[in-house]
Amino acid sequence: MLKPMLACCKIYISESRNKAALKAIERAAKLCSEARIVNKYEDETYNRVGYTLVSKLRPSSSLDSCPLKDAALAMVATAFKNIDFDTHSGTHPRLGVVDHICFHPLANTSLEQTANVAKSLASDVGKILEVPTYLYGAAHENGRTLDSIRRELGYFSPNIQGNVWAGGLKSQDLPLAPDEGPSQADSSKGVIVIGTTKWVDNYNVPVFSTNISAVRRIAKRVSERGGGLPAVQAMALVHEEGVIEVACNLLDPQLVGGEKVQDEVERLAVEEGMVAVKGYFTDFSRDKIIKMFLEEGN
Structure with a gap:
């Protein structure tokens, strides 16, 4: 079959x-x-x-x-x-x-x-x-x-x-x-x-801050373009009062996944005198999506 x-x-x-x-x-x-x-x-x-x-x-x-x-x-x-x-x-x-x-x-x-x-x-x-x-x-x-x-x-x-x-x-x-x-x-x-x-994973890390310039520095240092993690794109976006997110595209999740991004954002946030909290994915994993589609079709 x-x-x-x-x-x-x-x-x-x-x-x-x-x-x-x-x-x-x-x-x-x-x-x-x-x-x-x-x-x-x-x-x-x-x-x-x-x-x-x-x-x-x-x-x-x-x-x-x-x-x-x-x-x-x-x-x-x-x-x-x-x-x-x-x-x-x-x-x-x-x-x-x-x-x-x-x-x-x-x-x-x-x-x-x-x-x-x-x-x-x-x-x-x-x-x-x-x-x-x-x-x-x-x-x-x-x-x-x-x-x-x-x-x-x-x-x-x-x-x-x-x-x-x-x-x-x-x-x-x-x-x-x-x-x-x-x-x-x-x-x-x-x-x-x-x-x-x-496949691309999207992973966002909230940072408690109102200093968009500082969080942009973090985003740049996390991204491959800024000399950071390979296959990672990142930008800083104001999300809610007192919170700015480092929004990341993980272009090769097998190489660099959410955990590595989380650790790096937390480390850089400390250097800037800020606190980063646990991030989140905006979608299911590739394997989970395949499983969900096939199971729902039965």
Whole structure:
């Protein structure tokens, strides 16, 4: 008996407070019965929600009828109908109503296969929904990275006073040409970034502080870019009163996992005269997601 080919995509939507919009997005996903949402992570301070959508892939099927792509496209289209980027605000950076989608191979599936799904979705988002779309990772011909796109589009700089991102993009004109869709952005929708990579864990460590500059120093020293832990990306984000999080992408969890990041943030926090508390993952592990999907399907 052939083992099932499984893949997932993580869909990050710039909204967590509009419950009616989220319910509509979730209903749209359910219209494709072969794909299932196995995790939903909401953060009201960040005003952001992350969905983990999983489906089997068909080895010889056309991408025109791929359940994972179809469900993702339905969720994206519904998000654009129900959320106005111009009225959005939160303490997490974002580039659009649907900020980011990343495909990951899970079981018996290759990176190339998930890249093909990502590229097909990006084409539909660009042509059908008419939203500027950027590709990264294995979905991009040169393997462009997610953070490089974000830096060129100003993702990491709060766009109003303080540490808050609010409203749509400052200009319809984009400093980086999209891979799909129009060359200008509708401020009510923004842009979307779609890619595919090996599995990534997201791990956030709260630090008791109001000194964003100091916690940014910690985040930089934790990240590979700042000479810290390999395969770790990190940024400092105001989360709640008196708490700033070091939000980390663990690009190779087998090499550097949450425990190593936790230890390093705690050590650096002490050097800054601060206290870091136990962090948390925003999703289940890859193995847990596979198990949950297969068990729920029985």
